[in-house]
Amino acid sequence: MDPKRYRGCTNVSGAVAIDANHFVVADDEDNLLGVFDSSHEQVLPPRIALSELFAGEIEDGKGCEIDLEGAAAIGDVYFWIGSHSTNKDGERRPSRHRLFALQIQRNAVGEFSGQRYGQIYRTLIDDLILDRRFKPYRLDKAVGIAPKALGGLSIEGLAATPEQSLLIGFRNPLTGGTEKNGRLQDGKALIVPLLNPLNLLQGQAAKFGDPIELDLGGYGIRDIAWRQGNEYLIVAGPYHANEDRREKHRLYLWHSNGRTDKPKRLDAELGELNIEAAFFFPGKKDRVELLSDDGDTKGFQRVSVKL
Numbered sequence: 001m002d003p004k005r006y007r008g009c010t011n012v013s014g015a016v017a018i019d020a021n022h023f024v025v026a027d028d029e030d031n032l033l034g035v036f037d038s039s040h041e042q043v044l045p046p047r048i049a050l051s052e053l054f055a056g057e058i059e060d061g062k063g064c065e066i067d068l069e070g071a072a073a074i075g076d077v078y079f080w081i082g083s084h085s086t087n088k089d090g091e092r093r094p095s096r097h098r099l100f101a102l103q104i105q106r107n108a109v110g111e112f113s114g115q116r117y118g119q120i121y122r123t124l125i126d127d128l129i130l131d132r133r134f135k136p137y138r139l140d141k142a143v144g145i146a147p148k149a150l151g152g153l154s155i156e157g158l159a160a161t162p163e164q165s166l167l168i169g170f171r172n173p174l175t176g177g178t179e180k181n182g183r184l185q186d187g188k189a190l191i192v193p194l195l196n197p198l199n200l201l202q203g204q205a206a207k208f209g210d211p212i213e214l215d216l217g218g219y220g221i222r223d224i225a226w227r228q229g230n231e232y233l234i235v236a237g238p239y240h241a242n243e244d245r246r247e248k249h250r251l252y253l254w255h256s257n258g259r260t261d262k263p264k265r266l267d268a269e270l271g272e273l274n275i276e277a278a279f280f281f282p283g284k285k286d287r288v289e290l291l292s293d294d295g296d297t298k299g300f301q302r303v304s305v306k307l
Contacts, residue, residue, distance in 0.1 A: 001269075003302065004041075004303075005041065005296075005299055005302075006043070006302060007042050008047075009025050009299065010296070011027045012025050012292075013067075013277065014028075014071040015071055016071040016073050017073075017279050017280065017281045017282060018035065018104060020281050020282050020284075022035055022037055023036055024036075024071070024112075025291065027068070028069060028276075031049070031050040031060055031066055032048065032049055033048040033080075044110075044111070045111070046111065048102075048112070048114040053115070053116045054116055063087075063093065063095070064095045066082040066095055067083040067096045068082055068083075069157075070155065070158030070159075070169070070223065071279075072158045072160040072226070074160045074164050074197065075164075076104075077102075078101060079099065079158060079166060080098075080099070080100055080101070081098070081099045081158045082097060082155070083156065084096055084124060084143075084153060084154070084155045085147035085154045086143075086144065086147060089146065090144065092144070097124065099120070099121040099122075099124060099200075099201075100118075101118065101197075102114040102117055118203075119202075125153070127208075128208070133211055134192070137190060138151070147172060149240075152172045153173060154171040157224035158224070159232055161193075162226075164197070165194060165195045167194075168191065168194055170189060170190040171220035171221055171222060174187025174189060174190070174218070175187055175188050175190060175213055176188050186218045188214060189216045189220050190211060191212040192211060193208060193209030194208060214263055215262050215263070216236040216263060217265070219236035219239070220236065220239040221236060222237040224278075227285050227288075229255075230255050231253060231256075233252070233288050234253075235249060236249065236252055237250070245272060245274075249270050251265070251266040251270070252264060268305055273301070273303065274293050274294055276292065276300075277291040285307075286307055287304045287306050288307060289302060290304075
């Protein structure tokens with residue numbers, strides 16, 4: 001791996017390719033999106049301000065961040081999802097309960113801008129709580145527990161499917177497993193299929209597929225990206241804070257046509273990378289792009305991993 005550093009987005013948390021050379025990045029500490037040219041270090045001005053695109057619905061300021069964690073594209077519609085979590089102290093943050101989309105344009109001088117697509121979906125967790133299929137995951141309890149605590153709630157993965165649906169990946173809660181010394185071991189990660197995202201943002205009620213449970217060696221989902229066919233790349237990591245970095249991130253390939261198929265762990269040495277986002281450039285399905293938030297106050301790293 002040969003990491004490349006980028007400047008202009010500090011706490012990278014979600015990303016998706018725009019074309020073969022450009023990708024757009026979210027920062028989980030503000031409500032801004034930044035577009036990058038893969039061959040240049042600095043973010044391209046201007047950054048896309050969500051509070052301007054969704055005036056009166058998204059606000060800036062302390063406690064108002066969406067905590068953006070996942071991104072996915074269906075055609076020219078780019079979806080973004082908040083963590084749906086509390087803050088680190090377990091205090092509710094309604095601003096994080098957001099799934100929305102925008103379209104991105106480029107003008108004659110090369111500047112990128114965004115245009116909102118439909119409305120913001122705010123009731124994902126409420127709708128899942130009312131769906132009897134999701135009762136075993138105790139989301140009604142998880143929604144009030146700190147995101148990195150045992151049984152807490154944190155969404156970090158989002159991927160589009162060939163059927164124009166979305167897969168929503170949970171870092172927490174995990175299901176099953178056993179508790180030992182205050183930590184859950186051998187739990188399975190949860191994926192929620194959202195079947196009608198395009199129509200949902202145009203006012204249709206949400207439609208969900210059956211929950212999917214994946215064995216990721218006791219890890220939760222840090223990101224998920226569609227690769228090809230029914231195959232997805234999953235970044236897995238511990239559900240908890242992992243402050244000593246003892247538990248390293250892992251990569252898996254998963255075929256969604258076999259709901260009980262165990263994801264295949266890839267032999268990729270990721271070292272100390274704190275991977276927050278994964279995506280594929282169009283036409284480059286043999287390499288996944290990984291973005292790492294390493295605590296750099298000025299930027300982040302991108303590594304390209306051959307599959």
